[in-house]
């Protein structure tokens with residue numbers, strides 16, 4: 001034995017017969033260095049490609065007049081004819097941005113090897129080769145390659161799944177085609193199409209604007225400028241920068257206010273955003289703060305393990321007097337064993353499985369960290385209409401100055417009629433009711449018509465319900481709209497809470513109809529219509545009547561008229577602030593969703609407070625929330641009351657109040673801030689363009705997929721495709737499940753790694769031969785452990801998952817319980833595997849035989865422990881515990897085949913240094929390995945018995 005290490009190495013390496021090895025080793029080093037260099041170069045090239053625009057600037061549409069643009073595009077304001085659309089679609093293709101170029105496949109493949117552990121392994125392979133263990137060296141390289149390949153495939157799959165989920169949020173566009181207004185998928189747009197835009201929309205293609213009204217667009221995505229830009233129709237200078245081309249609206253930007261009509265001048269990859277491929281290429285990386293933290297921890301762990309391995313090497317070599325080669329193999333084995341190679345991949349895949357599961361349950365994650373945050377949510381602030389309620393509106397009552405009517409018939413059709421004092425009446429005998437129904441029909445953008453008994457509807461359910469009421473009043477939609485054509489409109493926005501339309505008959509007589517939130521309209525009205533006459537507004541009468549309707553949970557909407565608009569061509573909000581005549585108030589029934597009632601209850605049991613933030617009337621909100629079971633002690637807080645409170649006062653009040661009525665997007669923002677200041681983790685729903693700041697501020701901003709604007713979706717972390725509160729609650733369940741499953745994977749993987757490391761350390765300490773060789777450890781860690789751990793990502797939610805309080809976001813992933821469990825199981829593995837190894841040797845078996853037994857014992861331990869790991873604290877000793885996850889059963893079956901091949905196939909015996917063992921040898925292996933199952937179950941039982949019960953607060 002040579003104790004002088006350096007001398008030994010020098011003399012060994014200078015022998016002529018090892019020179020060919022020099023050449024080989026130099027080529028492996030070169031291989032490593034060139035792999036690293038290629039990776040760097042590929043990454044640099046990709047960055048270069050992304051930062052260069054593909055083509056130079058295009059036609060200066062911004063400098064042409066609208067008429068010239070239309071002529072050049074051979075288009076007109078009434079839109080393209082269907083035949084022309086198909087022709088152009090063939091020519092220009094779909095209006096889709098070029099496939100987002102994620103990291104190229106080669107880069108992704110090399111990326112798999114760009115990690116400290118792999119470098120350690122490759123160096124180990126080199127040295128193993130140098131000291132003559134050629135087969136071992138080849139196996140290490142082989143396993144590294146296979147592992148890289150598996151990682152590459154899995155990561156690709158996970159990225160594809162996430163991309164597919166994101167594509168589910170496809171963009172819609174409103175267009176004029178063949179003289180008709182249609183809503184189509186934005187990817188169907190072609191140059192020459194006429195597109196209508198309103199606040200909250202995402203511009204679907206590059207447009208030259210033809211008409212604008214207070215039109216402002218947020219172009220940060222293109223220009224970096226976060227303030228909205230005011231747009232105009234007039235042409236601008238040819239040479240101006242993109243940000244100053246105010247006669248254009250560019251694809252991907254967001255409309256922050258107003259309306260506009262524009263003609264498509266460029267679609268798909270020809271748009272400005274399509275040219276900047278770097279932006280398109282921005283694919284979200286598959287990571288979250290937790291995973292980053294783990295990766296960081298992993299690097300430290302690797303460094304620490306390398307130190308430990310070096311220490312063991314020195315101890316064995318100098319103190320115990322092991323031969324250097326053997327000690328080197330032990331050190332490599334220790335490093336390979338203790339580093340949990342599969343963990344990062346398993347974590348990423350578990351996360352991707354969770355995101356996929358949420359998408360299946362109507363919750364689309366836009367930003368991955370939200371998956372983790374969902375499990376810590378302590379307050380959910382939800383909209384009412386459509387989220388907690390069904391958004392199936394039916395007009396139930398109509399109030400005029402002299403009568404109160406109830407309206408019968410449910411659903412969006414003309415079935416039903418009016419009753420006054422419980423007598424059926426004809427609406428046409430009540431002129432004010434007629435006028436109110438006409439106003440409801442004209443001041444309305446929805447569509448409702450019947451063909452062959454089938455009712456077709458389009459638009460906001462509130463407006464469709466008003467059309468149904470007008471039909472019940474005997475009016476016909478199209479004839480009325482043709483008789484009183486619309487000259488101008490101020491669309492409804494939650495901020496000003498009314499909508500107004502200007503109409504002129506064919507004789508030029510003009511008037512404006514206004515509908516909106518009653519409190520808002522009462523401020524604007526000075527008169528009310530009494531029969532044929534107008535009288536002074538009796539505010540108290542209206543407030544009293546409205547309160548009675550609201551207390552029944554009806555959603556209120558007032559309708560008014562402003563006469564004398566003969567010469568008027570356009571509407572300004574300021575002109576409507578006074579002088580209106582109130583026609584009446586409509587009460588709508590919108591029942592709570594039954595699944596929302598159950599979901600609210602589920603959240604409350606899970607320690608999550610549900611708050612309703614609605615634009616609706618306080619009494620309506622209170623009535624609906626009592627049906628939903630979410631009334632707090634603090635009653636209802638209305639928007640104007642929120643305004644009267646200072647931030648500090650709001651912080652104090654916000655905890656007690658669960659219902660916020662007549663609140664605007666600014667109130668939502670203040671409420672989120674107040675709740676967060678009180679230490680809450682807040683999920684907030686929203687749909688309007690002005691909800692974006694509150695959604696961004698919330699911990700889990702949640703936009704509505706159906707009625708939500710694109711601006712809200714862009715700001716949100718998550719989108720609910722069915723607008724349903726129950727889906728949000730389900731997303732919380734899934735968020736908690738993903739976190740549990742991440743923990744379960746760690747709980748499963750770490751004991752195997754530590755157990756193996758302990759086996760090696762014990763062997764070195766006791767002066768024994770290694771019970772497992774480095775390549776055998778690689779087999780366990782990279783093949784068996786990963787196969788088994790992957791199944792934990794599919795674990796269904798634990799039964800009591802919504803009976804636990806929310807997770808403290810500051811809680812470390814490795815809680816004391818987890819650390820204890822990991823050590824406990826590692827020790828069981830050490831005793832079982834090392835014990836059986838020693839036993840076999842004492843029986844006089846060969847070292848290969850004893851090692852084969854030891855490895856099979858560890859793998860069997862893993863199989864039994866996998867069942868334990870399915871639940872962190874709950875028992876698995878029941879039918880569901882054993883069969884509840886079919887992936888577990890499948891993986892166990894596959895693994896048994898793997899293990900038999902490993903033990904009995906000649907080729908694998910040769911590669912891994914194993915030998916065939918007799919059939920009866922399996923009995924002690926299985927019996928010993930089985931002990932982990934009852935031991936961990938007893939430990940769980942003790943924990944359950946002695947742990948203080950934690951009830952949600």
Ligand code: ATP
Nearest residue numbers: 383384385492494499515516517556557614615616
């Ligand atoms: P939530 O905020 O919970 O969704 P909401 O739908 O009642 O509740 P908003 O959409 O902000 O909130 O509506 C506020 C009020 O504006 C409604 O109560 C109603 O009186 C009125 N309103 C709603 N939709 C329209 C519309 N299309 N035209 C005119 N007024 C409307």
